[in-house]
Amino acid sequence: MKTTCSPAKVLTAVTAMMLAGSFVGCDAAANALEDIDTARGIGASSTVDPATAGNALVQLESIPVKGRAPKTGYTRDEFGPAWADTDRNGCDARNDILARDLTNETFKPGTNNCVVMTGTLADKYTGTTVTFTRGQDTSSDVQIDHIVPLSDAWQKGAQQLNADQRKELANDPLNLMAADGPTNSAKGDKDAATWLPPNKAFRCEYVARQTAVKTKYSLWIITAEHDAIVRILEGCN
Template structure:
């Protein structure tokens, strides 16, 4: 008689399958994750959210496609290597910073005459801290909410971005997947750290955070250090 596995058990099994497949040179397809997303829960017990479990499993598989190397020198890095800050890369008439503010804030107002581009105020449910932050544009207030590169540009430069074309680096700097509106002081504390040296104080967001980092690094063919790789695995394996 077969017993039904919990989502957490399925996620563990999928991870083991991924590791075993990598040893024999096999590709793990999306079919491996169907069980994670459809596995039933156990009555009376908190279960793994299927979407979150699937993201963690996919991130673990994706992580195995990313090379593990040492950090390259920071020589030659400047912010200008990634193009002008907050360019209008999608040609919608609004710069990237305002695009992300408009995406991540609620109850937004816009500066008059800006064609609904320049966000004047709003409310942020900050994922890094779990706090609610009121944003008001102004010389002394705008910095309360900053736009963070989930994979910092300086870190990316030392892990393969210096080998990308100018156009590709600009895409990386303005990619919505790599950008989040977050608490300003927390973003400043993060600096250019990777997952081995900094994680969001809000532990509930750490799974999504490292999964997003993994997706960005895979998309732009960056690499990770061994310490970063191990830190990401340690987070993803306990996502629940």
């Protein structure tokens, strides 16, 4: 039997750890800049409680606000091989996240319950249900999203991390989530100023997790991103 914690409890714990100084190795800006009444309406069904949102706001104020650095030199390879087994549990990060986020999973025989073959995703980005079937033409229906996109991270401080730290960032469960494939593709490498989940109830948790990731890896934010995150978190009541 799996033991699970609510996203709010997990984020509260992460926030407390970050504030203690721990560090380990649709789509338009208008969505972020909706009027305050709409933003507060989001909070009514938010997946994050007000205390966690408050902690995220405190955390946000510790993140430097700077301009975006050039994308020069960025490639996916700068963050190590895709879906590494950084926790050394014998299973790569993609399958770890599929197993964590899907329900009713089935696994490929002989893989020690590692390779996920089928499952059901309650997609947080859209609020819809997505069926996952592993296969050349179907695997992309469910993708693993970097909540802080790697290209965005590269332009906001990850260039200054060492190779091991970037690999950890790319495979950190805090920064990974199974998501509806087309919606994840539409997100691309946008930050919170230019893209937010269509499912408004998830926006509080989404920006709180971005804040936690950027704190954990000493990344910075740009002004528009900071302001968009503040608007969302202040509406998480």
